Amino acid sequence: MELKIRLFFVIASLFSCLVYSQSELQIEIRDSETSEQISYATVRFKGTNRGLIADYNGQFRIPSSQINDIPVLLITSIGYESLEVITSEITLNTLTIVKMKPQIESLDAVIINSNTKKETRQYIKESRKMLAYGIVYRAVNSIKTNLNNKSHSYIGYYRDYQIVDSKYYNLNEGIVEQFDAGILTNKVFGKSNSAALYSFKQNSDFETKELYSIEYNDSTKFVDNADIKGFGGNELSILNVHNPIRNYDKQSFSYVYRLNKEFLQNHEFRKDEIQFIDNEPIIRIRFKNKSKLTSYSHRVVGDINISLKDFAIHSFNYYVYDYDKRNPLFNIKIEYRAQNENMYLNYITFNNRFTIADLDVFKEEKVIFNNKYYKYFEVTFNSDFDEKTLKKSRFKIKHNDRRILIKSLVVEDKRTIRLYIQDYDEDLINIKKDSMKNIEFTIKNINDKEGREIYIPVKRIGYQFREYFVQEVFDSNTPNENLKLIFKNKSLKKSTINSNSGNENYIINSPLQNRKME
Structure with a gap:
């Protein structure tokens, strides 16, 4: 079990490549013919059963503190000849490109290679x-x-x-x-x-x-x-x-x-x-x-x-x-x-x-009605709106199922507008400033500065x-x-x-x- 404990610390240091190391061996594995990166190649520490896997981009790193214990790397991947890399010959802190030679036969190829074993x-x-x-x-x-x-x-x-x-x-x-x-x-x-x-x-x-x-x-x-x-x-x-x-x-x-x-x-x-x-x-x-x-x-x-x-x-x-x-x-x-x-x-x-x-959608944060001198609805949004999308036709107001006509739209600040109503409706006189009882307020097709459409996640x-x-x-x-x-x-x-x-x-x-x- 002591071996597992030692191995744990080795693996932890090898895979701490997610965090930058001061001194390390950096290798990228590529195809010798196409120069394409070879994903997930197996990197064995020769003479041991230990090793690691190259990443999606064919890269791996080994901290310099581990190199003395890993003199030779044996790299294998399906479809390629095995490749040995001597770690002492690799310059630290510099990405080194190593290339593997493809080893592939097409199905209709005639096998005449004398190096191929008879049983193969x-x-x-x-x-x-x-x-x-x-x-x-x-x-x-x-x-x-x-x-x-x-x-x-x-x-x-x-x-x-x-x-x-x-x-x-x-x-x-x-x-x-x-x-x-x-x-x-x-x-x-x-x-x-x-x-x-x-x-x-x-x-x-x-x-x-x-x-x-x-x-x-x-x-x-x-x-x-x-x-x-x-x-x-x-x-x-x-x-x-x-x-x-x-x-x-x-x-x-x-x-x-x-x-x-x-x-x-x-x-x-x-x-x-x-x-x-x-x-x-x-x-x-x-x-x-x-x-x-x-x-x-x-x-x-x-x-x-x-x-x-x-x-x-x-x-x-x-x-x-x-x-x-x-x-x-x-x-x-x-x-x-x-x-x-x-x-x-x-x-x-x-x-x-x-x-x-x-779920943090763009929407109105507050709507109040001013019924004193100028009759308007003040709408405050939870995000800066895109002023180009503001049109009075995109606001619908109903009181007791009767439509309230909007005369004009005025921008107060980057999050607040006023909708002035066309005619003063006596029915609205009893509406208090902070109450929207019996008011149906609909907004559509308004965007904020980030491009979010109102109410749409x-x-x-x-x-x-x-x-x-x-x-x-x-x-x-x-x-x-x-x-x-x-x-x-x-x-x-x-x-x-x-x-x-x-x-x-x-x-x-x-x-x-x-x-x-x-």
């Missing part, structure tokens, strides 16, 4: 005789043997946050150890499966806004085209629910449901390129929803990467789109990696789009992210009692999304640089 060539040859569906079927039915059926634990870095108007809010982060009693148990509800926090807090370098972190409801925070219902868990348990590989025989989310049943029935599959990781052939199978499965407003695309050696699933990417054809309603990215004889989670990211309706599109990056796998299923804090933090919100388009269920359980929403 045989795997590829045999795969060409198989349909895409058959490969996926074998992979799903091999999960029980490819994943560990004994107790083990993951220790890694977890965070959740929201992005609204390209700005990050409410970043919670921590070092979390997850305990898994094996693939034959229920990951979410099994009594032997839990999580321990060795560090968890809100990062003060990022702005907080409670409105963005509240639970989903039907008015203030919601997902378009979906109904939100509560789910018994926090953000981490919601993230775990949305791992269809670990929960291959359990209900997960639309339109996967159970990976070993409905996923196979609900999608069309086609073979794509063959990639390699450590010279092991990995075939990419692309899929989309069957047209009869979803309504016209929903579309599903994704890919699953499967080893041709043992049919182990190495990665799974799932996107559900609605009316917004560029930004998905939600997407999930999962990667597993081989260690010894089993596959273990490497990382999982999950994000869903949501709509925020700001401003709707903003946001994105909720949840991410977990594994740093090391342990065989023990016993947490350190001195550090253990069961993951039941109330600030971790919960949600389940159910589609409006029939009986579909969206159970919506993601490095902090501005990313393009894909």
